[in-house]
Amino acid sequence: xxxxxxxxxxxxxxxxxxxxxxxxxxxxxxxxxxxxxxxxxxxxxxxxxxxxxxxxxxxxxxxxxxxxxxxxxxxxxxxxxxxxxxxxxxxxxxxxxxxxxxxxxxxxxxxxxxxxxxxxxxxxxxxxxxxxxxxxxxxxxxxxxxxxxxxxxxxxxxxxxxxxxxxxxxxxxxxxxxxxxxxxxxxxxxxxxxxxxxxxxxxxxxxxxxxxxxxxxxxxxxxxxxxxxxxxxxxxxxxxxxxxxxxxxx
Ligand SMILES: Nc1nc2c(ncn2[C@@H]2O[C@H](COP(=O)(O)OP(=O)(O)O)[C@@H](O)[C@H]2O)c(=O)[nH]1
Ligand SMILES: [Mg+2]
Numbered sequence: 414x415x416x417x418x419x420x421x422x423x424x425x426x427x428x429x430x431x432x433x434x435x436x437x438x439x440x441x442x443x444x445x446x447x448x449x450x451x452x453x454x455x456x457x458x459x460x461x462x463x464x465x466x467x468x469x470x471x472x473x474x475x476x477x478x479x480x481x482x483x484x485x486x487x488x489x490x491x492x493x494x495x496x497x498x499x500x501x502x503x504x505x506x507x508x509x510x511x512x513x514x515x516x517x518x519x520x521x522x523x524x525x526x527x528x529x530x531x532x533x534x535x536x537x538x539x540x541x542x543x544x545x546x547x548x549x550x551x552x553x554x555x556x557x558x559x560x561x562x563x564x565x566x567x568x569x570x571x572x573x574x575x576x577x578x579x580x581x582x583x584x585x586x587x588x589x590x591x592x593x594x595x596x597x598x599x600x601x602x603x604x605x606x607x608x609x610x611x612x613x614x615x616x617x618x619x620x621x622x623x624x625x626x627x628x629x630x631x632x633x634x635x636x637x638x639x640x641x642x643x644x645x646x647x648x649x650x651x652x653x654x655x656x657x658x659x660x661x662x663x
Contacts, residue, residue: 478501
């Protein structure tokens with residue numbers, strides 16, 4: 414077959430394939446709107462990852478995102494392994510809507526270096542770092558500021574060395590959870606320390622948009638004001654995802 418004929422045949426085959434694809438999609442849409450919603454989520458949703466200290470509230474936050482559940486009304490099971498990819502719509506009212514194309518719940522007692530390795534492999538668009546002011550009886554436990562210091566230093570190295578991870582990362586949110594369990598003075602002191610770490614570790618790396626990276630105090634207990642607090646976190650996340658700005662200097 415000469416090349417010109419081959420090209421013509423290829424063109425015809427492509428048209429048939431595209432036509433069949435569109436027809437199949439239309440058929441699917443008519444039969445199963447849920448399947449189409451799934452496909453939209455898969456293609457257009459955001460890849461998010463929640464990392465952080467053991468028992469800081471990572472699983473509780475996913476429960477809130479997915480189902481609007483709170484830590485005090487829906488107790489969590491300990492997370493003993495990295496979850497399968499989760500894909501779900503977030504609808505926490507009015508403006509607080511977006512699609513998650515992929516998210517992973519991870520065990521918080523994983524050492525910092527292993528959590529950084531998960532960030533490297535998953536390349537999230539939004540990275541949430543959950544911290545807790547409370548001492549936990551788990552192996553290798555570190556106070557929030559020490560844990561955060563180690564994590565930010567290693568994340569900074571990762572972002573410098575791995576351009577793909579840096580390019581994908583659009584939102585970075587640090588959440589100091591469980592503030593219901595400490596007094597105001599301790600909370601302010603810890604927030605100051607955490608902001609100091611942010612400035613010190615990341616000041617040079619980030620653009621002026623560093624201003625957008627702040628530590629957000631939070632409680633996920635409904636009886637302690639969790640309803641408003643959790644909404645603030647989702648609002649921060651949604652507005653950041655919508656802006657879709659790169660976080661780092663080019
Ligand atoms: N006091 C308080 N407890 C919380 C809060 N968020 C989660 N918890 C509790 O802390 C424990 C660990 O939460 P979990 O979401 O499993 O933490 P993870 O290990 O980071 O996934 C559970 O008993 C939760 O009910 C909070 O904001 N305040
Ligand atoms: Mg968990």
